[in-house]
Amino acid sequence: MITSTGNAQVKELARLMKKSRAREEAGVFLVEGPRMTGELVADETWKSHMEKVYLSDSRAKRYMEEIPGLRGCRTEILSDTVFSYVSDTKTPQGILAVVRRREYGMQDILGNDPGSALVAVLDNLQDPGNMGTIFRTAEAAGATGILMSSDCVDIYNPKVVRSTMGALLRMPFLCAEDLTAAIKELKSAGIRTYAAHLAGEKFYDQENYVGGTAFLIGNEGNGLRESVAECADCRIKIPMAGKAESLNAAVAASILMYEVSRQKRN
Protein backbone atom coordinates (compact mmCIF):
# COMPACT_ATOMS: atom_id res chain seq x y z
CA MET A 1 0.00 0.00 0.00
CA ILE A 2 1.23 3.47 -0.89
CA THR A 3 0.85 5.86 2.04
CA SER A 4 2.84 8.88 0.92
CA THR A 5 1.93 11.60 -1.56
CA GLY A 6 5.67 11.86 -2.19
CA ASN A 7 5.65 8.44 -3.88
CA ALA A 8 6.74 8.62 -7.54
CA GLN A 9 3.65 6.81 -8.86
CA VAL A 10 1.36 9.10 -6.87
CA LYS A 11 3.15 12.18 -8.13
CA GLU A 12 2.76 10.97 -11.71
CA LEU A 13 -0.91 10.18 -11.13
CA ALA A 14 -1.58 13.67 -9.75
CA ARG A 15 0.21 15.13 -12.78
CA LEU A 16 -1.90 13.04 -15.18
CA MET A 17 -5.03 14.18 -13.37
CA LYS A 18 -4.17 17.85 -13.62
CA LYS A 19 -2.32 18.28 -16.88
CA SER A 20 -3.76 17.75 -20.33
CA ARG A 21 -0.26 17.78 -21.80
CA ALA A 22 0.97 15.07 -19.40
CA ARG A 23 -1.97 12.84 -20.36
CA GLU A 24 -1.33 13.40 -24.02
CA GLU A 25 2.39 12.67 -23.80
CA ALA A 26 1.68 9.46 -21.91
CA GLY A 27 -1.13 8.55 -24.33
CA VAL A 28 -3.51 7.78 -21.46
CA PHE A 29 -6.56 9.08 -19.66
CA LEU A 30 -8.00 8.54 -16.20
CA VAL A 31 -11.34 7.03 -15.30
CA GLU A 32 -12.79 7.36 -11.80
CA GLY A 33 -15.55 5.39 -10.13
CA PRO A 34 -16.70 1.76 -10.05
CA ARG A 35 -19.29 2.20 -12.79
CA MET A 36 -17.01 3.27 -15.62
CA THR A 37 -14.12 1.12 -14.42
CA GLY A 38 -16.48 -1.85 -14.40
CA GLU A 39 -17.46 -1.07 -17.96
CA LEU A 40 -13.80 -0.90 -18.99
CA VAL A 41 -12.89 -4.30 -17.61
CA ALA A 42 -16.06 -5.87 -19.04
CA ASP A 43 -15.05 -4.86 -22.58
CA GLU A 44 -12.32 -6.94 -24.18
CA THR A 45 -10.73 -4.13 -26.18
CA TRP A 46 -10.80 -1.66 -23.32
CA LYS A 47 -9.52 -4.24 -20.88
CA SER A 48 -6.43 -4.66 -23.03
CA HIS A 49 -5.94 -0.88 -22.74
CA MET A 50 -5.94 -0.79 -18.93
CA GLU A 51 -2.56 0.15 -17.57
CA LYS A 52 -3.29 0.10 -13.87
CA VAL A 53 -6.17 0.38 -11.43
CA TYR A 54 -5.69 2.29 -8.18
CA LEU A 55 -7.89 1.36 -5.25
CA SER A 56 -8.37 3.10 -1.92
CA ASP A 57 -7.50 1.01 1.09
CA SER A 58 -11.01 1.04 2.54
CA ARG A 59 -12.76 0.07 -0.69
CA ALA A 60 -10.23 -2.28 -2.31
CA LYS A 61 -11.63 -5.53 -0.95
CA ARG A 62 -15.19 -4.65 -1.88
CA TYR A 63 -14.34 -3.62 -5.44
CA MET A 64 -12.17 -6.69 -6.02
CA GLU A 65 -15.21 -8.79 -5.15
CA GLU A 66 -17.86 -6.70 -6.86
CA ILE A 67 -16.20 -5.87 -10.16
CA PRO A 68 -15.73 -9.02 -12.22
CA GLY A 69 -12.52 -8.94 -14.18
CA LEU A 70 -10.68 -6.56 -11.88
CA ARG A 71 -8.51 -9.41 -10.67
CA GLY A 72 -6.98 -9.69 -14.15
CA CYS A 73 -5.73 -6.09 -13.99
CA ARG A 74 -2.59 -4.63 -12.51
CA THR A 75 -3.75 -2.98 -9.29
CA GLU A 76 -2.23 -0.83 -6.60
CA ILE A 77 -3.65 0.13 -3.23
CA LEU A 78 -3.44 3.70 -1.95
CA SER A 79 -4.20 4.82 1.58
CA ASP A 80 -7.50 6.73 1.72
CA THR A 81 -5.63 9.99 2.25
CA VAL A 82 -3.40 9.44 -0.75
CA PHE A 83 -6.41 8.40 -2.84
CA SER A 84 -8.22 11.63 -1.93
CA TYR A 85 -5.10 13.53 -2.89
CA VAL A 86 -5.06 12.16 -6.46
CA SER A 87 -8.84 12.06 -6.96
CA ASP A 88 -10.56 14.76 -8.99
CA THR A 89 -13.81 14.50 -7.02
CA LYS A 90 -14.88 15.89 -3.66
CA THR A 91 -16.14 12.51 -2.46
CA PRO A 92 -13.75 9.99 -4.04
CA GLN A 93 -15.24 6.61 -4.81
CA GLY A 94 -11.99 4.79 -4.21
CA ILE A 95 -11.25 3.45 -7.69
CA LEU A 96 -9.31 5.06 -10.49
CA ALA A 97 -8.00 3.53 -13.70
CA VAL A 98 -5.19 4.66 -15.97
CA VAL A 99 -6.21 3.72 -19.49
CA ARG A 100 -4.34 3.79 -22.78
CA ARG A 101 -6.19 5.86 -25.39
CA ARG A 102 -7.85 4.33 -28.42
CA GLU A 103 -7.40 5.87 -31.82
CA TYR A 104 -10.36 6.18 -34.14
CA GLY A 105 -10.41 6.98 -37.84
CA MET A 106 -12.94 8.62 -40.13
CA GLN A 107 -14.39 5.18 -40.89
CA ASP A 108 -15.15 4.63 -37.23
CA ILE A 109 -17.10 7.84 -36.78
CA LEU A 110 -19.18 7.08 -39.88
CA GLY A 111 -20.18 3.64 -38.64
CA ASN A 112 -20.93 0.64 -40.84
CA ASP A 113 -23.23 2.50 -43.20
CA PRO A 114 -22.27 6.10 -44.07
CA GLY A 115 -25.70 6.38 -45.70
CA SER A 116 -27.23 6.58 -42.25
CA ALA A 117 -24.33 8.10 -40.32
CA LEU A 118 -24.96 10.86 -37.80
CA VAL A 119 -21.94 12.93 -36.80
CA ALA A 120 -21.69 15.88 -34.43
CA VAL A 121 -18.92 18.24 -35.53
CA LEU A 122 -17.67 20.51 -32.75
CA ASP A 123 -15.80 23.70 -33.51
CA ASN A 124 -13.74 25.10 -30.63
CA LEU A 125 -16.14 23.91 -27.93
CA GLN A 126 -14.72 25.04 -24.58
CA ASP A 127 -17.00 23.98 -21.73
CA PRO A 128 -16.22 20.53 -20.22
CA GLY A 129 -19.85 20.04 -19.18
CA ASN A 130 -21.10 20.80 -22.68
CA MET A 131 -18.57 18.42 -24.22
CA GLY A 132 -19.57 15.61 -21.86
CA THR A 133 -23.27 16.26 -22.38
CA ILE A 134 -22.88 16.16 -26.16
CA PHE A 135 -21.16 12.76 -25.97
CA ARG A 136 -23.90 11.47 -23.68
CA THR A 137 -26.74 12.77 -25.85
CA ALA A 138 -25.05 11.74 -29.09
CA GLU A 139 -24.99 8.13 -27.99
CA ALA A 140 -28.62 8.27 -26.87
CA ALA A 141 -29.71 9.89 -30.15
CA GLY A 142 -27.96 7.18 -32.16
CA ALA A 143 -25.03 9.23 -33.48
CA THR A 144 -22.24 7.21 -35.07
CA GLY A 145 -19.39 9.49 -34.00
CA ILE A 146 -18.03 12.89 -33.10
CA LEU A 147 -15.57 15.03 -35.02
CA MET A 148 -13.94 17.94 -33.20
CA SER A 149 -11.39 20.65 -33.84
CA SER A 150 -8.15 20.18 -31.95
CA ASP A 151 -8.74 23.43 -30.05
CA CYS A 152 -11.80 22.04 -28.26
CA VAL A 153 -11.61 21.41 -24.51
CA ASP A 154 -9.52 18.27 -23.85
CA ILE A 155 -11.89 15.34 -24.20
CA TYR A 156 -9.82 13.53 -21.56
CA ASN A 157 -10.30 16.32 -19.01
CA PRO A 158 -11.58 14.44 -15.91
CA LYS A 159 -14.75 16.57 -15.79
CA VAL A 160 -15.50 15.74 -19.43
CA VAL A 161 -14.83 12.03 -18.88
CA ARG A 162 -17.20 12.04 -15.90
CA SER A 163 -19.99 13.97 -17.57
CA THR A 164 -20.06 11.69 -20.63
CA MET A 165 -21.54 9.08 -18.25
CA GLY A 166 -19.59 6.35 -20.02
CA ALA A 167 -20.39 7.47 -23.58
CA LEU A 168 -16.71 8.37 -24.02
CA LEU A 169 -15.93 4.65 -23.92
CA ARG A 170 -18.53 3.82 -26.55
CA MET A 171 -18.67 6.74 -28.98
CA PRO A 172 -15.92 6.94 -31.64
CA PHE A 173 -14.43 10.39 -32.01
CA LEU A 174 -11.81 12.11 -34.06
CA CYS A 175 -9.85 15.23 -33.20
CA ALA A 176 -8.86 17.15 -36.34
CA GLU A 177 -5.98 19.61 -36.61
CA ASP A 178 -7.64 20.95 -39.76
CA LEU A 179 -11.38 20.83 -39.17
CA THR A 180 -12.37 22.21 -42.56
CA ALA A 181 -10.33 19.49 -44.32
CA ALA A 182 -12.01 16.85 -42.16
CA ILE A 183 -15.45 18.25 -43.01
CA LYS A 184 -14.58 18.01 -46.70
CA GLU A 185 -13.69 14.39 -46.12
CA LEU A 186 -17.12 13.85 -44.53
CA LYS A 187 -18.74 15.42 -47.57
CA SER A 188 -16.74 13.19 -49.93
CA ALA A 189 -18.15 10.22 -48.05
CA GLY A 190 -21.64 11.43 -48.98
CA ILE A 191 -22.52 13.04 -45.65
CA ARG A 192 -24.73 16.12 -45.88
CA THR A 193 -23.38 18.80 -43.56
CA TYR A 194 -25.53 21.36 -41.76
CA ALA A 195 -24.22 24.38 -39.89
CA ALA A 196 -26.29 25.34 -36.84
CA HIS A 197 -26.30 29.07 -37.45
CA LEU A 198 -28.28 32.10 -36.29
CA ALA A 199 -28.37 33.19 -39.94
CA GLY A 200 -29.73 29.85 -41.16
CA GLU A 201 -31.99 30.03 -44.20
CA LYS A 202 -34.26 27.26 -42.98
CA PHE A 203 -35.54 25.99 -39.66
CA TYR A 204 -33.78 22.80 -38.63
CA ASP A 205 -36.98 20.76 -38.88
CA GLN A 206 -37.53 21.63 -42.54
CA GLU A 207 -34.66 19.45 -43.70
CA ASN A 208 -34.55 15.72 -44.23
CA TYR A 209 -31.93 13.91 -42.14
CA VAL A 210 -32.68 10.30 -42.98
CA GLY A 211 -29.47 10.03 -45.04
CA GLY A 212 -25.92 10.50 -43.73
CA THR A 213 -25.94 13.73 -41.71
CA ALA A 214 -23.46 15.91 -39.84
CA PHE A 215 -24.23 18.98 -37.71
CA LEU A 216 -21.59 21.66 -37.20
CA ILE A 217 -21.84 23.13 -33.70
CA GLY A 218 -19.93 26.23 -32.69
CA ASN A 219 -18.21 27.65 -29.66
CA GLU A 220 -20.31 28.70 -26.64
CA GLY A 221 -19.67 32.41 -26.92
CA ASN A 222 -18.93 32.98 -30.56
CA GLY A 223 -20.73 30.30 -32.53
CA LEU A 224 -19.16 28.67 -35.57
CA ARG A 225 -16.08 30.20 -37.13
CA GLU A 226 -17.04 31.56 -40.52
CA SER A 227 -14.38 29.41 -42.22
CA VAL A 228 -16.03 26.33 -40.72
CA ALA A 229 -19.63 27.43 -41.35
CA GLU A 230 -18.69 28.00 -44.98
CA CYS A 231 -17.92 24.30 -45.41
CA ALA A 232 -21.52 23.31 -44.72
CA ASP A 233 -23.92 22.29 -47.46
CA CYS A 234 -26.66 24.21 -45.70
CA ARG A 235 -27.16 26.59 -42.76
CA ILE A 236 -30.07 25.80 -40.49
CA LYS A 237 -31.44 27.63 -37.51
CA ILE A 238 -33.32 26.62 -34.41
CA PRO A 239 -36.18 29.12 -34.07
CA MET A 240 -36.13 31.15 -30.87
CA ALA A 241 -39.08 32.88 -29.22
CA GLY A 242 -38.94 35.77 -26.77
CA LYS A 243 -35.72 37.70 -26.42
CA ALA A 244 -33.52 34.60 -26.34
CA GLU A 245 -30.45 35.22 -28.47
CA SER A 246 -28.89 31.80 -28.51
CA LEU A 247 -29.08 28.35 -27.03
CA ASN A 248 -26.54 26.48 -24.98
CA ALA A 249 -24.27 24.54 -27.38
CA ALA A 250 -25.12 21.13 -25.89
CA VAL A 251 -28.84 21.94 -26.00
CA ALA A 252 -28.63 22.97 -29.65
CA ALA A 253 -26.72 19.80 -30.54
CA SER A 254 -29.27 17.70 -28.64
CA ILE A 255 -32.28 19.23 -30.37
CA LEU A 256 -30.68 18.63 -33.77
CA MET A 257 -29.56 15.06 -33.10
CA TYR A 258 -32.96 14.11 -31.67
CA GLU A 259 -34.68 15.55 -34.74
CA VAL A 260 -32.69 13.00 -36.75
CA SER A 261 -33.75 10.23 -34.38
CA ARG A 262 -37.37 11.38 -34.68
CA GLN A 263 -37.29 11.45 -38.49
CA LYS A 264 -35.69 8.02 -38.71
CA ARG A 265 -38.43 6.56 -36.51
CA ASN A 266 -41.29 8.23 -38.37
Add this chain to the structure above:
Amino acid sequence: MITSTGNAQVKELARLMKKSRAREEAGVFLVEGPRMTGELVADETWKSHMEKVYLSDSRAKRYMEEIPGLRGCRTEILSDTVFSYVSDTKTPQGILAVVRRREYGMQDILGNDPGSALVAVLDNLQDPGNMGTIFRTAEAAGATGILMSSDCVDIYNPKVVRSTMGALLRMPFLCAEDLTAAIKELKSAGIRTYAAHLAGEKFYDQENYVGGTAFLIGNEGNGLRESVAECADCRIKIPMAGKAESLNAAVAASILMYEVSRQKRN
Protein backbone atom coordinates in the same frame (compact mmCIF):
# COMPACT_ATOMS: atom_id res chain seq x y z
CA MET B 1 -16.42 55.49 -2.85
CA ILE B 2 -16.27 52.50 -0.52
CA THR B 3 -12.72 51.22 -0.13
CA SER B 4 -13.02 48.78 2.76
CA THR B 5 -14.41 45.26 2.84
CA GLY B 6 -15.27 46.01 6.47
CA ASN B 7 -17.96 48.49 5.34
CA ALA B 8 -21.44 47.45 6.50
CA GLN B 9 -22.97 47.66 3.00
CA VAL B 10 -20.17 45.56 1.56
CA LYS B 11 -20.54 42.97 4.30
CA GLU B 12 -24.27 42.75 3.60
CA LEU B 13 -23.63 42.47 -0.15
CA ALA B 14 -21.17 39.60 0.36
CA ARG B 15 -23.74 37.87 2.55
CA LEU B 16 -26.46 38.28 -0.09
CA MET B 17 -24.10 36.86 -2.69
CA LYS B 18 -23.25 33.79 -0.66
CA LYS B 19 -26.37 32.91 1.28
CA SER B 20 -29.65 31.80 -0.21
CA ARG B 21 -31.37 32.40 3.14
CA ALA B 22 -30.08 35.99 3.36
CA ARG B 23 -31.40 36.73 -0.13
CA GLU B 24 -34.74 35.23 0.71
CA GLU B 25 -35.11 37.13 3.97
CA ALA B 26 -34.28 40.37 2.21
CA GLY B 27 -36.58 39.49 -0.71
CA VAL B 28 -33.88 40.38 -3.24
CA PHE B 29 -31.48 38.83 -5.73
CA LEU B 30 -28.25 40.00 -7.31
CA VAL B 31 -27.55 40.58 -10.96
CA GLU B 32 -24.01 40.98 -12.28
CA GLY B 33 -22.79 42.40 -15.55
CA PRO B 34 -23.75 45.28 -17.85
CA ARG B 35 -25.93 43.16 -20.10
CA MET B 36 -28.50 42.01 -17.56
CA THR B 37 -28.32 45.24 -15.57
CA GLY B 38 -29.01 47.14 -18.78
CA GLU B 39 -32.02 44.96 -19.39
CA LEU B 40 -33.30 45.63 -15.87
CA VAL B 41 -33.16 49.40 -16.16
CA ALA B 42 -34.70 49.32 -19.64
CA ASP B 43 -37.82 47.58 -18.33
CA GLU B 44 -40.25 49.77 -16.40
CA THR B 45 -41.39 47.12 -13.94
CA TRP B 46 -37.92 45.82 -13.24
CA LYS B 47 -36.55 49.34 -12.92
CA SER B 48 -39.00 50.00 -10.11
CA HIS B 49 -37.58 46.90 -8.39
CA MET B 50 -33.97 48.05 -8.43
CA GLU B 51 -32.70 48.75 -4.94
CA LYS B 52 -29.17 49.78 -5.70
CA VAL B 53 -26.51 49.42 -8.35
CA TYR B 54 -22.88 48.95 -7.31
CA LEU B 55 -20.19 50.02 -9.75
CA SER B 56 -16.45 49.43 -9.67
CA ASP B 57 -14.36 52.56 -9.60
CA SER B 58 -12.64 51.89 -12.91
CA ARG B 59 -15.83 51.12 -14.84
CA ALA B 60 -18.34 53.49 -13.20
CA LYS B 61 -17.94 56.38 -15.62
CA ARG B 62 -18.21 54.16 -18.67
CA TYR B 63 -21.32 52.34 -17.48
CA MET B 64 -23.03 55.58 -16.45
CA GLU B 65 -22.59 56.76 -20.03
CA GLU B 66 -23.29 53.49 -21.80
CA ILE B 67 -26.31 52.20 -19.91
CA PRO B 68 -29.28 54.47 -20.48
CA GLY B 69 -31.42 54.76 -17.39
CA LEU B 70 -28.67 54.00 -14.90
CA ARG B 71 -28.65 57.64 -13.82
CA GLY B 72 -32.17 57.22 -12.43
CA CYS B 73 -31.00 54.45 -10.05
CA ARG B 74 -29.42 54.66 -6.62
CA THR B 75 -25.78 53.88 -7.23
CA GLU B 76 -22.71 53.34 -5.11
CA ILE B 77 -19.09 53.14 -6.20
CA LEU B 78 -16.76 50.46 -4.84
CA SER B 79 -13.01 50.38 -5.23
CA ASP B 80 -11.96 47.68 -7.70
CA THR B 81 -10.60 45.54 -4.88
CA VAL B 82 -13.83 45.76 -2.91
CA PHE B 83 -15.84 45.04 -6.05
CA SER B 84 -13.79 41.88 -6.71
CA TYR B 85 -14.41 40.86 -3.12
CA VAL B 86 -18.19 40.92 -3.49
CA SER B 87 -18.35 39.64 -7.08
CA ASP B 88 -19.22 36.03 -7.79
CA THR B 89 -17.15 35.87 -10.96
CA LYS B 90 -13.46 35.40 -11.57
CA THR B 91 -13.26 38.40 -13.89
CA PRO B 92 -15.76 40.88 -12.44
CA GLN B 93 -17.41 43.16 -14.96
CA GLY B 94 -17.73 46.02 -12.49
CA ILE B 95 -21.50 46.32 -12.20
CA LEU B 96 -23.83 44.56 -9.78
CA ALA B 97 -27.48 45.29 -9.02
CA VAL B 98 -29.53 44.43 -5.95
CA VAL B 99 -33.05 43.78 -7.18
CA ARG B 100 -36.30 43.21 -5.33
CA ARG B 101 -37.95 39.93 -6.35
CA ARG B 102 -41.12 39.77 -8.38
CA GLU B 103 -43.88 37.41 -7.40
CA TYR B 104 -45.70 35.43 -10.06
CA GLY B 105 -48.94 33.49 -9.78
CA MET B 106 -50.34 30.45 -11.59
CA GLN B 107 -52.01 32.81 -14.07
CA ASP B 108 -48.64 34.27 -15.04
CA ILE B 109 -47.03 30.93 -15.82
CA LEU B 110 -49.99 29.93 -17.98
CA GLY B 111 -49.82 33.09 -20.08
CA ASN B 112 -52.76 34.78 -21.75
CA ASP B 113 -54.19 31.62 -23.27
CA PRO B 114 -53.95 28.44 -21.16
CA GLY B 115 -55.09 26.55 -24.27
CA SER B 116 -51.61 27.03 -25.71
CA ALA B 117 -49.60 27.25 -22.49
CA LEU B 118 -46.29 25.43 -22.22
CA VAL B 119 -44.98 24.89 -18.71
CA ALA B 120 -41.83 23.11 -17.52
CA VAL B 121 -42.38 21.53 -14.11
CA LEU B 122 -39.16 20.83 -12.23
CA ASP B 123 -39.04 18.33 -9.40
CA ASN B 124 -36.08 18.70 -7.04
CA LEU B 125 -33.69 19.88 -9.74
CA GLN B 126 -30.29 20.44 -8.09
CA ASP B 127 -27.74 21.59 -10.62
CA PRO B 128 -27.48 25.39 -11.04
CA GLY B 129 -26.30 25.03 -14.65
CA ASN B 130 -29.25 22.81 -15.53
CA MET B 131 -31.71 25.21 -13.91
CA GLY B 132 -30.26 28.17 -15.81
CA THR B 133 -30.19 26.26 -19.08
CA ILE B 134 -33.83 25.22 -18.68
CA PHE B 135 -34.89 28.85 -18.19
CA ARG B 136 -32.88 29.88 -21.23
CA THR B 137 -34.24 27.11 -23.45
CA ALA B 138 -37.80 27.49 -22.13
CA GLU B 139 -37.90 31.08 -23.30
CA ALA B 140 -36.46 30.17 -26.70
CA ALA B 141 -38.93 27.30 -27.14
CA GLY B 142 -41.85 29.60 -26.36
CA ALA B 143 -42.72 28.29 -22.89
CA THR B 144 -45.12 30.44 -20.89
CA GLY B 145 -43.67 29.67 -17.49
CA ILE B 146 -41.87 27.36 -15.08
CA LEU B 147 -43.22 25.62 -12.02
CA MET B 148 -40.75 24.15 -9.56
CA SER B 149 -40.74 22.33 -6.23
CA SER B 150 -39.42 24.41 -3.36
CA ASP B 151 -36.53 21.96 -2.88
CA CYS B 152 -35.02 22.80 -6.25
CA VAL B 153 -31.70 24.68 -6.34
CA ASP B 154 -32.25 28.33 -5.42
CA ILE B 155 -33.28 30.08 -8.61
CA TYR B 156 -31.56 33.22 -7.29
CA ASN B 157 -28.22 31.42 -6.87
CA PRO B 158 -25.78 33.72 -8.74
CA LYS B 159 -24.69 30.87 -11.03
CA VAL B 160 -28.31 30.16 -11.95
CA VAL B 161 -29.03 33.86 -12.56
CA ARG B 162 -26.00 34.07 -14.83
CA SER B 163 -26.70 30.92 -16.79
CA THR B 164 -30.30 31.91 -17.59
CA MET B 165 -28.72 34.54 -19.89
CA GLY B 166 -31.45 37.00 -18.91
CA ALA B 167 -34.37 34.59 -19.25
CA LEU B 168 -34.86 34.80 -15.48
CA LEU B 169 -36.02 38.39 -15.96
CA ARG B 170 -38.51 37.44 -18.66
CA MET B 171 -39.87 34.00 -17.80
CA PRO B 172 -42.57 33.80 -15.08
CA PHE B 173 -41.97 31.09 -12.53
CA LEU B 174 -43.61 29.72 -9.45
CA CYS B 175 -42.00 27.86 -6.57
CA ALA B 176 -44.46 25.42 -4.97
CA GLU B 177 -44.20 24.06 -1.44
CA ASP B 178 -46.60 21.32 -2.49
CA LEU B 179 -45.72 20.42 -6.09
CA THR B 180 -48.40 17.76 -6.50
CA ALA B 181 -51.12 20.24 -5.45
CA ALA B 182 -49.76 22.78 -7.94
CA ILE B 183 -49.76 20.16 -10.71
CA LYS B 184 -53.42 19.42 -9.92
CA GLU B 185 -54.09 23.13 -10.29
CA LEU B 186 -52.44 23.04 -13.72
CA LYS B 187 -54.65 20.12 -14.69
CA SER B 188 -57.78 21.95 -13.50
CA ALA B 189 -56.79 24.76 -15.83
CA GLY B 190 -56.97 22.27 -18.71
CA ILE B 191 -53.24 21.67 -19.06
CA ARG B 192 -52.26 18.16 -20.14
CA THR B 193 -49.37 16.96 -18.00
CA TYR B 194 -46.64 14.61 -19.23
CA ALA B 195 -44.06 12.95 -17.02
CA ALA B 196 -40.68 12.44 -18.69
CA HIS B 197 -40.06 8.92 -17.48
CA LEU B 198 -37.82 5.99 -18.37
CA ALA B 199 -40.91 3.78 -18.04
CA GLY B 200 -43.01 5.91 -20.38
CA GLU B 201 -45.59 4.03 -22.42
CA LYS B 202 -45.11 6.17 -25.49
CA PHE B 203 -42.26 7.99 -27.17
CA TYR B 204 -42.46 11.72 -26.58
CA ASP B 205 -43.03 12.45 -30.25
CA GLN B 206 -46.15 10.28 -30.45
CA GLU B 207 -48.22 12.75 -28.43
CA ASN B 208 -49.90 15.93 -29.55
CA TYR B 209 -48.76 19.06 -27.72
CA VAL B 210 -50.62 21.74 -29.61
CA GLY B 211 -52.94 22.33 -26.62
CA GLY B 212 -51.89 23.47 -23.14
CA THR B 213 -48.98 21.26 -22.12
CA ALA B 214 -46.76 20.72 -19.09
CA PHE B 215 -43.71 18.47 -18.83
CA LEU B 216 -42.62 17.09 -15.48
CA ILE B 217 -38.83 16.86 -15.27
CA GLY B 218 -37.08 15.04 -12.46
CA ASN B 219 -33.93 15.33 -10.42
CA GLU B 220 -30.56 14.73 -12.11
CA GLY B 221 -29.71 11.54 -10.29
CA ASN B 222 -33.04 10.07 -9.34
CA GLY B 223 -35.57 11.21 -11.90
CA LEU B 224 -39.10 12.17 -10.90
CA ARG B 225 -40.37 11.27 -7.44
CA GLU B 226 -43.05 8.64 -7.85
CA SER B 227 -45.60 10.83 -6.03
CA VAL B 228 -44.99 13.54 -8.63
CA ALA B 229 -44.90 11.22 -11.66
CA GLU B 230 -48.24 9.81 -10.53
CA CYS B 231 -49.89 13.20 -11.01
CA ALA B 232 -49.20 13.16 -14.75
CA ASP B 233 -51.89 12.41 -17.31
CA CYS B 234 -49.35 10.41 -19.28
CA ARG B 235 -45.78 9.10 -19.02
CA ILE B 236 -43.61 9.63 -22.06
CA LYS B 237 -40.08 8.55 -22.81
CA ILE B 238 -37.31 9.87 -24.96
CA PRO B 239 -35.93 6.86 -26.85
CA MET B 240 -32.27 6.12 -26.18
CA ALA B 241 -29.91 4.19 -28.41
CA GLY B 242 -26.69 2.47 -27.38
CA LYS B 243 -26.04 1.90 -23.71
CA ALA B 244 -27.16 5.38 -22.65
CA GLU B 245 -29.25 5.09 -19.51
CA SER B 246 -30.53 8.61 -19.16
CA LEU B 247 -30.21 12.11 -20.51
CA ASN B 248 -29.10 15.26 -18.76
CA ALA B 249 -32.20 16.91 -17.21
CA ALA B 250 -31.79 20.16 -19.16
CA VAL B 251 -31.28 18.23 -22.40
CA ALA B 252 -34.43 16.17 -21.80
CA ALA B 253 -36.45 19.32 -21.03
CA SER B 254 -35.07 21.00 -24.16
CA ILE B 255 -35.94 18.11 -26.47
CA LEU B 256 -39.50 18.03 -25.11
CA MET B 257 -40.09 21.77 -25.25
CA TYR B 258 -38.74 22.00 -28.79
CA GLU B 259 -40.99 19.17 -29.88
CA VAL B 260 -43.90 21.40 -28.82
CA SER B 261 -42.43 24.31 -30.76
CA ARG B 262 -42.01 22.05 -33.80
CA GLN B 263 -45.57 20.75 -33.64
CA LYS B 264 -47.01 24.24 -33.27
CA ARG B 265 -45.15 25.39 -36.37
CA ASN B 266 -46.09 22.38 -38.48
